[in-house]
Amino acid sequence: MSASKNAFLATFKHLTRAGASNSASARVPRITKPIVAAPMNGWTGPNLVAAVANHGGFPVFPIGYFTDRNAIIKEVRSVLPLLKDPELHKDDDEVEFLPYGVGFITFWLDQQGPELLINLLEGKGDDPNRQSRPRPPAAVWFSFGDYKPYLKLIRERRPGTKVLVQVQTVQEALEAQRENVDVIVLQGTESGGHGIQKVSPLMTLIPTAVQALKDEIALEAARGSKLNMPAILAAGGISVASQFAAVQAMGASGAVIGTGFMPTYESSGPQHAKERLLQTGDGGINTVRTRIFDELRGIDWPQPYDGRVVRNLLTNREEEDLRERGLYQQKGLAAFRLIKEDRTGTKEDWVRAAKEQDLDIVPLWAGTGVGMLTKQASAAEFIDQLIGEQH
Numbered sequence: 513m514s515a516s517k518n519a520f521l522a523t524f525k526h527l528t529r530a531g532a533s534n535s536a537s538a539r540v541p542r543i544t545k546p547i548v549a550a551p552m553n554g555w556t557g558p559n560l561v562a563a564v565a566n567h568g569g570f571p572v573f574p575i576g577y578f579t580d581r582n583a584i585i586k587e588v589r590s591v592l593p594l595l596k597d598p599e600l601h602k603d604d605d606e607v608e609f610l611p612y613g614v615g616f617i618t619f620w621l622d623q624q625g626p627e628l629l630i631n632l633l634e635g636k637g638d639d640p641n642r643q644s645r646p647r648p649p650a651a652v653w654f655s656f657g658d659y660k661p662y663l664k665l666i667r668e669r670r671p672g673t674k675v676l677v678q679v680q681t682v683q684e685a686l687e688a689q690r691e692n693v694d695v696i697v698l699q700g701t702e703s704g705g706h707g708i709q710k711v712s713p714l715m716t717l718i719p720t721a722v723q724a725l726k727d728e729i730a731l732e733a734a735r736g737s738k739l740n741m742p743a744i745l746a747a748g749g750i751s752v753a754s755q756f757a758a759v760q761a762m763g764a765s766g767a768v769i770g771t772g773f774m775p776t777y778e779s780s781g782p783q784h785a786k787e788r789l790l791q792t793g794d795g796g797i798n799t800v801r802t803r804i805f806d807e808l809r810g811i812d813w814p815q816p817y818d819g820r821v822v823r824n825l826l827t828n829r830e831e832e833d834l835r836e837r838g839l840y841q842q843k844g845l846a847a848f849r850l851i852k853e854d855r856t857g858t859k860e861d862w863v864r865a866a867k868e869q870d871l872d873i874v875p876l877w878a879g880t881g882v883g884m885l886t887k888q889a890s891a892a893e894f895i896d897q898l899i900g901e902q903h
């Protein structure tokens with residue numbers, strides 16, 4: 513796939529490496545496949561980040577619910593030794609950015625303050641023993657909250673750092689275009705993990721958003737000013753090559769994949785959870801969106817958000833409660849509060865289950881595409897399967 517034709521790859525065309533040709537000056541793009549490994553807490557660890565980067569994709573390291581800045585910086589640092597290209601390990605200023613992103617949960621970043629983001633932009637995630645200029649990650653990813661206050665900070669402190677913003681609605685996509693972000697990730701309801709409760713499937717979201725963004729550009733042009741078309745990526749339920757082709761046909765340059773990378777050998781999730789994913793069929797009925805786990809964990813996710821998980825005893829119980837008590841009619845916080853007050857038994861189950869990683873109780877976040885994942889593969893094999901290349 514060529515960077516001149518693919519808007520996502522073009523965004524990262526400044527990340528280059530030495531080509532195979534004899535000519536010393538021949539440089540080739542480092543990111544060659546428009547596939548982003550989503551930042552997934554507990555799953556997108558250093559091994560998966562490195563495996564995706566080593567194979568020409570673009571991984572995003574999850575910053576998640578951080579509290580300890582130094583611990584996160586240490587983890588980010590552990591990616592570099594796993595990256596294969598020797599050029600990345602030379603102590604010179606040839607390579608300006610490290611070939612991965614860091615992904616923030618924006619409302620959490622607001623609570624913790626911007627120091628970690630600043631540290632990463634300063635290159636604190638690079639090898640601390642380098643004499644040359646410390647390198648920041650090539651991109652910062654924001655999801656779930658207002659990223660706008662951080663754009664200025666990134667652009668002032670480390671110009672050239674790309675910004676990826678994951679959004680769930682057309683309105684948010686239009687706002688991100690106005691902010692001139694580099695990549696908009698359209699997250700459909702199929703997605704594993706958190707997202708907005710009431711949101712379109714990708715089949716509708718992509719063409720609607722792409723058209724709206726184009727209309728906006730035309731409108732501005734008629735007024736004599738210029739708006740850019742950001743690169744568009746699709747996120748949600750994408751597991752196989754036909755889906756990857758379909759989102760591209762609808763106007764996306766590539767895909768963000770979470771669930772599909774979870775059962776790979778390199779992901780940092782536990783093997784019994786990987787097996788549970790591979791055994792789960794039909795993701796449309798075997799996954800469900802819920803807020804119950806955040807309520808039980810005591811993580812105060814803002815109201816519009818919930819998350820998609822593989823159904824388990826707890827989500828079934830939640831649904832029974834809703835049905836039996838007629839709470840389906842009383843949607844929203846009130847209903848969840850009632851359930852939570854009523855659930856002392858469940859809370860005890862929860863503490864035990866969290867310790868044992870009992871997937872009948874604790875959440876196994878996954879998208880609707882989980883049903884199509886049946887075989888464990890390496891991250892590289894999974895990527896090649898998606899883009900239709902034989903391994």
Ligand SMILES: Cc1cc2nc3c(=O)[nH]c(=O)nc-3n(C[C@H](O)[C@H](O)[C@H](O)COP(=O)(O)O)c2cc1C
Binds near residue numbers: 616699703748772
């Ligand atoms: C286990 C898991 C953890 C996730 N954690 C995050 C996160 O920390 N930050 C974030 O922006 N998105 C997170 N996501 C959502 C992804 O960004 C992405 O939208 C989603 O994985 C795409 O759908 P898919 O899982 O069906 O491929 C997570 C998804 C999963 C499955």
